[in-house]
Amino acid sequence: MTAPADPGPPRSGSGRTSADRMADTAGTHGAAGGVATARAEQVLSRLQLLITRKLDGLLQGDYIGLLPGPGTEPGESREYRPGDDVRRMDWPVTARTTVPHTRQTVADRELETWLAIDLSASLSFGTARMLKSDLAVAAAAAVTHLSVRGGNRIGAVVGTGGGSTVRLPARPGRKEAQGLLRAVARTPIKPGRTDLGALVDMLNRPPRRRGLAVVISDFLAPPDDWGRPLRKLAVRHDVLAIEVVDPRELELPDVGVLVLADPETGALHEVYTGDAKLRARYAAGAAAQRSAIAYALRAAGAQHLRLRTDSDWLLDIVRFVAAQRHARTRGTTR
Numbered sequence: 001m002t003a004p005a006d007p008g009p010p011r012s013g014s015g016r017t018s019a020d021r022m023a024d025t026a027g028t029h030g031a032a033g034g035v036a037t038a039r040a041e042q043v044l045s046r047l048q049l050l051i052t053r054k055l056d057g058l059l060q061g062d063y064i065g066l067l068p069g070p071g072t073e074p075g076e077s078r079e080y081r082p083g084d085d086v087r088r089m090d091w092p093v094t095a096r097t098t099v100p101h102t103r104q105t106v107a108d109r110e111l112e113t114w115l116a117i118d119l120s121a122s123l124s125f126g127t128a129r130m131l132k133s134d135l136a137v138a139a140a141a142a143v144t145h146l147s148v149r150g151g152n153r154i155g156a157v158v159g160t161g162g163g164s165t166v167r168l169p170a171r172p173g174r175k176e177a178q179g180l181l182r183a184v185a186r187t188p189i190k191p192g193r194t195d196l197g198a199l200v201d202m203l204n205r206p207p208r209r210r211g212l213a214v215v216i217s218d219f220l221a222p223p224d225d226w227g228r229p230l231r232k233l234a235v236r237h238d239v240l241a242i243e244v245v246d247p248r249e250l251e252l253p254d255v256g257v258l259v260l261a262d263p264e265t266g267a268l269h270e271v272y273t274g275d276a277k278l279r280a281r282y283a284a285g286a287a288a289q290r291s292a293i294a295y296a297l298r299a300a301g302a303q304h305l306r307l308r309t310d311s312d313w314l315l316d317i318v319r320f321v322a323a324q325r326h327a328r329t330r331g332t333t334r
Contacts, residue, residue, distance in 0.1 A: 077101040111211055112170055113147040114203050115140055115156040118217035119187060120194035121263040125246060128310035132244045135309055136216045137185050139242050142317050143214050148177040156180055157202045158187050159194030165202065191266075196221045200229040203237075213237040215302070218244050220289075223296035234301035241302040243293065246309045250290070251283045 077090045080100035090103040117140055123133040130138075140156070147154055154177050155170030166187060168180050196217055203213050213233050219226070219241070233239055252258065252273045260269045273279060297304045305320045307313045 077103050111147060111152040112208060113143070113152060113154045113212040113214065114170065114208075115143065115154070116199050116203055116213070116215045116217075117156055117158045117184060118194050118196055118199060118215075119158055119184075119189050120161040121189060121191055122193065122220055123218055123244065124189055124263050126309050127246055127248045128308070130309050132218055132246055132309060133189065135244045135307055135313060136242075137181075138313060139216050139244070139307055139317070140184055140214075141181055142314065143240075143242075144177045144181060146321070147212065148172075148174055154180060156184060157199060158184055159196070159199040160187055161190040161194050162192030163195060164190055165194075165199060167202065193221070195225070197226040197229045200226055200233060203233055204229065207236070211237055212240065214240045214242060216242045216244065218249075219293045219297075223292055227296045227300055230297070230300040230302060239300070239302040241297045241300075241304050243297075243304065243306045244309070245290075245306060250286045252279045254279065 077093045078101060080089070080102050084102045088102045088104075090101045093101040093103075117136055119133055119136060123136060124131060126132055126134070144154055151172045153170040153172045156168045158166040158168070160166065166183075168183055171177075171180075194217075196219070200215055215230065230239065230241070252271075254273050254276075256272070256274055258271050258273045260271055261267070271278065294304060303324070305317070307316055
């Protein structure tokens with residue numbers, strides 16, 4: 001399904017990076033001849049401030065993970081001793097043995113997080129608050145903020161279209177994480193489609209210890225192309241799939257004659273959007289496509305988070321993280 005061209009002023013320009021375009025979204029308005037590096041620094045600083053204020057304000061806690069849960073892992077149970085924290089009582093074991101037991105905990109291992117970020121040409125599109133590529137970079141910044149604490153390591157592989165990929169090694173520390181985000185934001189988008197299956201498979205090689213893998217894409221490639229690598233990735237790692245969507249990919253507005261463009265091939269088609277039946281068929285086809293994507297992600301064992309360019313993406317992330325924490329702690333003794 002081709003993506004409709006923006007009927008308004010152009011939202012992207014050839015040769016521009018995500019940081020250049022995110023300047024408008026973040027409220028940064030530099031001179032036309034400004035240095036790209038300075039713009040990237042300013043945009044990411046504003047974005048980091050926004051993420052820190054909102055996420056830290058709504059998600060309290062010393063260790064906040066997208067999927068791994070609280071900051072301690074359950075260990076073995078032992079008999080209760082005077083002075084033990086009663087909040088650590090292991091009630092199931094106590095009921096079975098009729099002897100009070102407490103649940104011990106073990107320290108968390110350092111978490112290694114890898115991002116697979118699709119920045120192919122199909123993401124250079126947006127009709128709402130931002131382009132999909134800008135939203136992908138913003139999502140990567142939020143994941144980095146949530147994952148980098150406690151000496152955790154974070155790395156990334158970036159697909160830039162045309163079969164090109166960039167690998168950024170995993171390193172611990174906030175300074176290194178900010179450097180990774182700067183490198184992602186400055187990555188120029190090339191014509192052509194990213195092989196999403198090959199991009200995901202890069203996270204499988206070389207084999208790494210269990211950690212968190214985050215795939216950020218619009219997932220417009222056929223699920224058969226990326227479903228198997230994603231299932232393989234989920235065998236060893238916790239996988240989070242972040243799907244970025246623009247509202248015009250879900251339904252067409254009634255704006256008369258509209259030019260639809262495939263951003264990966266440049267093919268153009270004129271469509272009369274005043275036809276209600278055509279709009280209904282488009283919406284039905286888009287719904288079927290998104291349902292197939294959601295089904296493939298569930299079948300692969302990945303958690304699914306959908307972010308839209310016309311909604312508060314930070315609030316969507318907050319709700320997702322809160323739901324994951326509640327699901328993982330529900331019914332436990334911690």
